[in-house]
Amino acid sequence: MEFRIILSLVFIGITGLLIYKTRIKTNTSIPGTELRINLLPYYYKKIGLITTVLSLVFLFILNFTDPYNLKDFTLLGISLGLSVICLSKERIEDEMIIALRMNTFFKSFYFSLFGVIIYALLNKLVGGQLSDFSIDFPLSIMSIVYLSAFHQQKKLLANS
Amino acid sequence: MKNKIKIERAIKDLTQEELAKIIGVSRQTINSIEKNRFVPSTVLALKISKLFEKSVNELFELDQFD
Numbered sequence: 613m614e615f616r617i618i619l620s621l622v623f624i625g626i627t628g629l630l631i632y633k634t635r636i637k638t639n640t641s642i643p644g645t646e647l648r649i650n651l652l653p654y655y656y657k658k659i660g661l662i663t664t665v666l667s668l669v670f671l672f673i674l675n676f677t678d679p680y681n682l683k684d685f686t687l688l689g690i691s692l693g694l695s696v697i698c699l700s701k702e703r704i705e706d707e708m709i710i711a712l713r714m715n716t717f718f719k720s721f722y723f724s725l726f727g728v729i730i731y732a733l734l735n736k737l738v739g740g741q742l743s744d745f746s747i748d749f750p751l752s753i754m755s756i757v758y759l760s761a762f763h764q765q766k767k768l769l770a771n772s
Numbered sequence: 773m774k775n776k777i778k779i780e781r782a783i784k785d786l787t788q789e790e791l792a793k794i795i796g797v798s799r800q801t802i803n804s805i806e807k808n809r810f811v812p813s814t815v816l817a818l819k820i821s822k823l824f825e826k827s828v829n830e831l832f833e834l835d836q837f838d
Contacts, residue, residue, distance in 0.1 A: 704797070704798040706796070706797035706798055706801050707797070707801070707812070707813055707816060708797070708798070708800070708801040708804060708810050709798070709801075711810070766800070769800045769803065769804045769809065769810075770800045770803070
């Protein structure tokens with residue numbers, strides 16, 4: 613039980629640090645981005661990836677034996693790791709990447725919003741409850757949609 | 773919008789990579805500007821025009837779709 617409390621506090625600390633590091637800053641030096649999120653440095657992509665992969669491995673292990681009931685923390689770890697990848701900078705940040713990011717952030721918000729609503733209603737239809745959903749589901753969906761859309765767009769521009 | 777960056781780049785004998793490095797953007801950005809997929813900001817357009825020593829109006833011009 614104490615282990616869960618400590619882990620919760622660790623997650624609260626990590627989330628607080630993320631909120632502090634990615635706070636909105638006012639910057640008029642880059643046009644069109646007067647109000648923008650202060651993104652994390654490039655190497656945070658690797659940290660996010662390691663967190664996600666480790667959480668997936670732990671999720672796999674905890675499927676077999678879970679004495680402290682810690683499975684939900686691994687789900688939270690996956691969505692936090694994916695969020696960190698989303699909120700970190702690219703290797704070269706220029707105005708096209710910023711425009712691309714704005715576009716895909718909006719796109720992913722839109723798709724995951726309706727995706728989650730449709731999924732929840734379908735779940736209700738087959739006899740589930742609307743309250744079956746935890747916070748990690750929309751978070752992960754949004755991050756995955758964002759990452760795939762962003763990289764698809766970037767590849768399209770690079771190969772054109 | 774049409775642009776003559778590719779022609780000017782050929783005259784100056786610069787690759788996309790070199791031009792990108794000089795004005796501080798990625799090669800993909802130069803590529804997509806040349807292919808008319810991305811409209812650069814005024815700041816970037818002025819940087820390009822300063823490098824090629826031509827006015828922005830000579831480099832970029834409107835077409836019938838604008």
